[in-house]
Amino acid sequence: MIKNTLSYARELDKQDPLKQFRSEFHFPQHQGSNCIYLCGNSLGLQPKGVGPALQRELEQWQTFGVEGHFKGELPWMYYHKFLQEQSAHIVGAKTEEVVVMNTLTTNLHLLMVSFYRPTKERYKIIMEAGAFPSDQYAMESQVKFHGFHPDDAIIEISPRAGEEVLRTEDIIKTILENKDSLALVMFAGVNYYTGQFFDLSAITQAGHEAGAKIGFDLAHAAGNLPLQLHDWGVDFAVWCSYKYLNSGPGGPSGLFIHERHGENPDLPRFAGWWGHHEEERFQMKKGFIPMKGAAGWQLSNAQIFAMAPHKASLDLFVKAGMERLRKKSTLLTNYLIQLIDEINENSFRFNIITPREEKDRGAQLSILTGKEGPALFEYLTENGVIADWREPNVIRVAPVPMYNSFEDVYKFARLLENYSE
Ligand SMILES: *Cc1c(COP(=O)(O)O)cnc(C)c1O
Numbered sequence: 001m002i003k004n005t006l007s008y009a010r011e012l013d014k015q016d017p018l019k020q021f022r023s024e025f026h027f028p029q030h031q032g033s034n035c036i037y038l039c040g041n042s043l044g045l046q047p048k049g050v051g052p053a054l055q056r057e058l059e060q061w062q063t064f065g066v067e068g069h070f071k072g073e074l075p076w077m078y079y080h081k082f083l084q085e086q087s088a089h090i091v092g093a094k095t096e097e098v099v100v101m102n103t104l105t106t107n108l109h110l111l112m113v114s115f116y117r118p119t120k121e122r123y124k125i126i127m128e129a130g131a132f133p134s135d136q137y138a139m140e141s142q143v144k145f146h147g148f149h150p151d152d153a154i155i156e157i158s159p160r161a162g163e164e165v166l167r168t169e170d171i172i173k174t175i176l177e178n179k180d181s182l183a184l185v186m187f188a189g190v191n192y193y194t195g196q197f198f199d200l201s202a203i204t205q206a207g208h209e210a211g212a213k214i215g216f217d218l219a220h221a222a223g224n225l226p227l228q229l230h231d232w233g234v235d236f237a238v239w240c241s242y243k244y245l246n247s248g249p250g251g252p253s254g255l256f257i258h259e260r261h262g263e264n265p266d267l268p269r270f271a272g273w274w275g276h277h278e279e280e281r282f283q284m285k286k287g288f289i290p291m292k293g294a295a296g297w298q299l300s301n302a303q304i305f306a307m308a309p310h311k312a313s314l315d316l317f318v319k320a321g322m323e324r325l326r327k328k329s330t331l332l333t334n335y336l337i338q339l340i341d342e343i344n345e346n347s348f349r350f351n352i353i354t355p356r357e358e359k360d361r362g363a364q365l366s367i368l369t370g371k372e373g374p375a376l377f378e379y380l381t382e383n384g385v386i387a388d389w390r391e392p393n394v395i396r397v398a399p400v401p402m403y404n405s406f407e408d409v410y411k412f413a414r415l416l417e418n419y420s421e
Pocket residue numbers: 103104105106132134135188192217219220240
């Protein structure tokens with residue numbers, strides 16, 4: 001079978017054990033057929049179960065009014081519990097170590113309250129250079145809030161000259177060099193721009209050796225690749241649900257707090273009634289007693305209309321399983337690399353800046369184009385591709401295993417090849 005053909009791509013789709021999940025999603029249309037949607041790293045597609053899930057909550061409200069907190073299929077009072085097991089599966093945690101609440105940047109700040117407690121000697125934060133802006137702003141404002149100066153307190157690790165991505169050895173070296181002044185290592189799981197997946201286990205180990213706390217922003221990692229937050233011993237992590245987790249724009253955030261912290265009621269935090277000891281919550285008494293685990297960081301009652309879509313999507317992830325998704329994801333992205341390599345053999349046009357090694361990336365490839373980049377992107381769009389453009393000239397594409405097909409990847413590569421200036 002010739003690999004570089006549509007029929008070969010279709011054959012791969014036929015053999016795909018997860019192929020039926022594609023039909024669980026709504027696809028934007030282009031000239032009467034599905035778009036080639038490669039933007040799941042930015043906003044995942046809508047699962048068909050979302051509409052009915054929202055409808056069910058509307059009916060719950062219509063039928064029960066306030067009593068919906070205790071009645072019906074999914075009583076609102078306990079709603080966060082209906083998301084915990086699935087979230088734990090996605091990030092490799094114990095059920096009690098995760099909870100869904102608020103939004104990502106909000107949770108990042110809330111967890112900094114507990115895990116960034118700088119002293120005069122130990123106040124520095126290490127992060128990757130070129131982190132997602134919200135993380136940069138969060139770190140800057142946190143160090144300022146504590147009376148430090150970002151230029152002094154924030155250490156950014158950059159790739160070596162002439163390189164696009166970070167080397168784990170450089171990350172570890174920087175962590176250990178700063179062991180006397182380091183308070184926190186705050187890294188992305190997968191960098192949003194390059195698509196590099198960092199060695200979270202090695203970073204955690206080095207950070208702890210340096211006496212620091214370790215937090216990860218998993219916005220581009222959760223639902224993209226299997227994680228082992230508990231076993232790695234990570235202190236805390238946050239993620240959003242609207243990228244790989246397909247839970248809709250502004251969808252709620254998940255967070256992880258390792259059980260060694262979750263079981264410590266004395267760990268400082270900003271408290272609200274939903275984090276209070278469950279059996280006594282409605283006694284409305286003075287004196288905050290946190291629930292055990294990540295649930296003890298909740299502030300407010302659950303945002304049902306954001307969480308219902310999240311649940312619909314999370315249930316699909318559990319059905320598909322992160323290991324199986326990763327397996328397909330690797331095949332899909334390897335296939336794309338292979339096709340781009342073949343195009344480059346004739347004339348080199350598409351520089352993949354994402355690491356080529358499977359273990360160093362998820363679904364996403366970041367393709368550095370030449371000066372024709374904007375016109376190429378427009379051409380792709382006109383031909384039904386939905387991808388993502390980042391200045392100055394990077395196209396980000398993520399064939400996601402939940403709903404993308406090998407045929408999507410093949411057609412995208414053919415468009416790349418056929419584009420001429
Ligand atoms: C997408 C993303 C965010 C977005 O933050 P919100 O609070 O959900 O708006 C933050 N950090 C990273 C690394 C992201 O990729």
